[in-house]
């Protein structure tokens with residue numbers, strides 16, 4: 345149900361390499377929302393995602409899956425593995441498997457579907473992620489372009505129809521058209537499937553096009569300094585956040601696909 349709390353993050357600290365990156369992070373992820381995570385390079389965005397999906401346990405604070413009245417600690421005995429899909433920053437696929445085998449793997453691990461059903465579902469998700477060519481299914485990941493690998497990783501993240509999808513910079517390094525198509529995919533997942541998406545992104549076009557709320561992690565303050573709708577933060581947020589959300593823009597822009605944005 346839209347607006348329901350899926351995940352609750354309370355007083356979370358992020359550490360990496362013996363250093364505290366962030367502290368006191370508290371926010372909810374709501375069903376059906378796109379929550380963008382922003383901040384300067386190195387502020388801890390990817391580290392935060394690793395904490396949200398249970399890959400890295402926090403030194404302080406908690407991440408709890410609370411959808412449907414459950415209280416499941418992400419690091420506990422019954423973590424919400426099936427409920428959270430993830431595509432990492434590097435779009436990591438297993439190089440020893442074909443693209444199709446990569447996408448089918450979660451179905452093999454978590455469902456009782458037989459082989460033809462798994463293949464059908466994986467092909468459907470590849471098409472949904474913008475890889476409709478049947479040949480892609482049998483391709484080696486190494487033979488795909490960077491953008492195609494990212495899309496395949498998103499297909500794999502989607503294959504169990506998770507209520508929450510975590511995407512780490514899905515459009516970084518992609519050409520503007522492919523990037524805009526990814527925004528369309530995110531929008532469709534949100535609107536048609538009701539998937540909530542935690543999206544790490546530097547791309548302002550993408551952020552203004554798809555994000556319902558932005559969580560801003562300040563690299564100096566080492567904590568979140570803003571959480572709210574992107575246009576509201578751009579106009580009324582703290583100075584550093586306003587600067588981040590208007591960089592490269594002559595005036596506060598409303599067009600989601602402004603061609604002049606970050607042309608370099």
Ligand SMILES: Nc1ncnc2c1ncn2[C@@H]1O[C@H](COP(=O)(O)OP(=O)(O)OP(=O)(O)O)[C@@H](O)[C@H]1O
Pocket residue numbers: 360361362365383384385386387388389390391392433
């Ligand atoms: N396993 C690790 N060991 C040591 N340092 C790490 C480790 N993982 C991350 N770091 C450091 O922690 C900091 C935050 O890393 P993280 O990848 O979370 O940043 P980020 O906000 O995602 O940055 P970017 O925008 O460049 O992707 C960086 O300075 C990084 O070098």
Ligand SMILES: [Mg+2]
Pocket residue numbers: 389390391433512
């Ligand atoms: Mg990162």
